[in-house]
Amino acid sequence: MSQIDAPHSVRPVSGQKQARSLKNASGAVFERLFGVVMSAIEVVINPIQRWIGIKRMAYLFLLPNMLIFSIFVLFPMALNFYYSLTGGTQLFPQDRPYVGTDNFETLFNCGNYLDPNSCVEDRFWRAVFNTAFFVTFQVGGMVLLALITALILNREIVGRGFFRSVFFYPVLLSPVVVALIWKWILQRYGLINAMLDQFGEQPVLFLLERDWATFWVIVVSIWAQMGFFMLILLAGLQSIPAVLYEAGQIDGANKWQSFRFITMPLLMPTMLVVLVLALIRAVQVFDQVYVLTGGGPGTATYYMVQYIFDTGFSNQIQRFGLASAASVTLGVVLLVFTLLQLYLGRRSDAA
Amino acid sequence: MDTVRHFLNLRRGRRGPELADYLSYLYLFAGVMVMFGPVLWLVLSSFKDPAALAEFPPSILPYAQETVTVAGYDDPLPLFDVTLENGEQRQLAQVRRIGLEAQMIDPASPEEIIRVHINDRQEIRSVQLATENYTDPLERFNFLTYLRNSVVVTVVATVITLVINSMAAFALSKYEFRGRTTVFVIIIATLMIPISVILVPVFLVITEIGWNNSLWGVIIPGAATPTGVFLLRQYMLTIPDELMDAARIDGASEFRIYWQIILPLARPALAVLAIFSVMWRWNDFLWPLIVLTRSELFTLQVGLNAFQGELNVQWHYVLAMTVLTLLPITLVFAFLQRFITSGIATTGLKG
Structure with a gap:
């Protein structure tokens, strides 16, 4: 496969071609099997169609998906509110006493909201502040790097496809794998300390010092996710018609001006989507950090989802009510971001 | 000397853009080091024997004493x-x-x-690959069980997701029926609801069904992906309705139209969703971590996490297992990289 792409290869067309070769590769066996299975299902479904009529077949097609969706997404969403209003340590709702807003009061019971030590659930508030800090720097740093990378890859670069893939590759790695890779690099006798050693510096226990742990958690998560946002931004850049730049050149615009007055405004909608998606994801930070530092040292890298996980599942006493109350809070935050995206999306559509 | 002078002239002279080119490639090559270096380091390290791993500063290649x-x-x-x-x-x-x-x-x-x-x-040392890092854990730990569980979860979940999502998308894109808009809006509204927000109630549902400590408990809850329905619906909207009408005149049943006309035409979108589903499932961590508590049911990610907890000092095994865990997804990416990157760029899916 050639690594060098034509400038506008970010299009479904190349996808179609590969899908066709995929099909050939998977071979006729699969096709036959698929046909047999589907014909068998047809024997069952066709009488139903005669019974309910063509129009109502739509409901039948929707049924499996909506059944699973209702049971495992919609119903739990409603149930979550109920959980957050009940106490005790029992899992089944019928065994749980109704306690009103007690869980929320416990969560939000603080002498001073800026000082987690004054809160009843101090770990929750530490998690909130840690998450806010993480979100600010992770999203800020990542979107900036993604933008720079996308801008560079949008230039006439030899081997663009190769570079694009390399920057994207970490996105595919599982959080556990990413965490282990970096745990190995950051350990006492790891690669980074070896580099420090070359410069005559003392080795640092990166994951056991508060500030370093916070720093590396952010760096690792940027490393792991940057490529995804870079791709979206690159697609946004490539969708800007080249004609506009030519017109700008004719009007005597220099590089900076064409960036400022053509690229920036036209990339804005993509940029907003990227920002909100990155925000939504950063608020939910958990798995990588859980494997990398376990929330430590102390509570330095303890974030909201880990609080939910610990409170509901990991601690000895499983306080499902409190965990649900915390998830509802997290859900509200995510909802605000989602609405923000819809609002911004509509506004940029109208513009 | 000439090239150096040429380079300096580029800086001082009036050919500014050339410098930008050098900087671009500098950035890209540094990027390759940063993005791919850690993975390469992992692979190299995984072939070192314990003595070489304990060495500080570490050698780059896996040397072992003869x-x-x-x-x-x-x-x-x-x-x-x-x-x-x-x-x-x-x-x-x-x-x-x-x-x-x-x-x-x-x-x-x-x-x-x-x-x-x-x-x-x-x-006397020479480059030697410590392949026992790979072979030992296969015999001594449950690695093959974890691998099998991961493969089962990934394959079954992907097949189910493809079937039920495509059926739902078919109904939503090709039929007029009461409640269509409502269903669609509900699906879109939950696009941003991550499982971390509804952990407790989904866990309850799983327990009620009796899927606690069962692979089904991992497979089913995430099968009705809103993202998948949305992606497939958008694609199916572009398939002309006349094809369906013609098939109806020829006496095809609705289900036959679905699997013999719509599915083959939606193959590119299906392929994108399949790749994403494989990625999501293979890398999934938080939910399997909650559902699966018996080690013979662990998926690779959960097993790997347990590994590194238990075998804190046995990095030679942990590293080799990590390489094996990232290998399948890397192979998929190596063969389908263009397809994956263009899929993300066009759909903006969560990665």
């Missing part, structure tokens, strides 16, 4: 370059070490024991 099997000794003996007192250089094998003195023998004439000061000998 050994020789000598008649009369059960274990292979380590080889050294030795400077004898008379200045002669010889290759000797070490039998044992007592304090500062090493007892060596010549592999060719193993009868005579030569006593050497340990500072007078130098290890």
Whole structure:
């Protein structure tokens, strides 16, 4: 496969071609099997169609998906509110006493909201502040790097496809794998300390010092996710018609001006989507950090989802009510971001 | 010299854009180091034996001391370059070490024991791949079980997701029925609801069904992906309705239209969703971590996390297992990279 792409290869067309070769590769066996299975299902479904009529077949097609969706997404969403209003340590709702807003009061019971030590659930508030800090720097740093990378890859670069893939590759790695890779690099006798050693510096226990742990958690998560946002931004850049730049050149615009007055405004909608998606994801930070530092040292890298996980599942006493109350809070935050995206999306559509 | 002068002229002269090119490639190559270096380091490290892993500063390639099997000794003996007192250089094998003195023998004439000061000998090392890092855990740990569980979850979940999502998308894109808009809006509204927000109630549902500690509990809840329905619906909207009408006239049932006309035409979108589903499922961590508590049901990610917790010091095994875990997804990416990147760029899916 050639690594060098034509400038506008970010299009479904190349996808179609590969899908066709995929099909050939998977071979006729699969096709036959698929046909047999589907014909068998047809024997069952066709009488139903005669019974309910063509129009109502739509409901039948929707049924499996909506059944699973209702049971495992919609119903739990409603149930979550109920959980957050009940106490005790029992899992089944019928065994749980109704306690009103007690869980929320416990969560939000603080002498001073800026000082987690004054809160009843101090770990929750530490998690909130840690998450806010993480979100600010992770999203800020990542979107900036993604933008720079996308801008560079949008230039006439030899081997663009190769570079694009390399920057994207970490996105595919599982959080556990990413965490282990970096745990190995950051350990006492790891690669980074070896580099420090070359410069005559003392080795640092990166994951056991508060500030370093916070720093590396952010760096690792940027490393792991940057490529995804870079791709979206690159697609946004490539969708800007080249004609506009030519017109700008004719009007005597220099590089900076064409960036400022053509690229920036036209990339804005993509940029907003990227920002909100990155925000939504950063608020939910958990798995990588859980494997990398376990929330430590102390509570330095303890974030909201880990609080939910610990409170509901990991601690000895499983306080499902409190965990649900915390998830509802997290859900509200995510909802605000989602609405923000819809609002911004509509506004940029109208513009 | 000429090239250097040329380079300097580029900076000072009026050909500014050339400098931007150099900087671009500089950035890209640095990026390749940063993005791919950690993975490469992991792979190289995974082939080192424990002695080489403990070395600081670490060598880049997996060196190991050469050994020789000598008649009369059960274990292979380590080889050294030795400077004898008379200045002669010889290759000797070490039998044992007592304090500062090493007892060596010549592999060719193993009868005579030569006593050497340990500072007078130098290890003979060569690049050797410690493949036992890979083979040992396969025998001693449940790695193959984890692998099988992961494969089962990934394959079954992806097939289910493709079938039910495509059916739902077919209904939503090709039929007029009451409640269509409502269903669609509900699906879109939950696009941003991650499982971390509804952990407790989904766990309850799973427990009620009896899927606690069952792979089904991992597979089913995430099968009705809103993202998948949305992606497929958007694609199916572009398939002309006339094809369906023609098929109806020919007497095809609705289900036949679905699997013989719509599905083959939606193949590119299906392929994108399939790849994403494989990625999501293979890398999934938080939910399996909650549902699966019996180690024979662990998926690779959960198993790997348990590994690194238990085998804190046995990095040689952890590293090798990590490589094996990232290998399948890397292979998928290597063959389908263009397809994956263009899929993300066009749909903006969560990665």
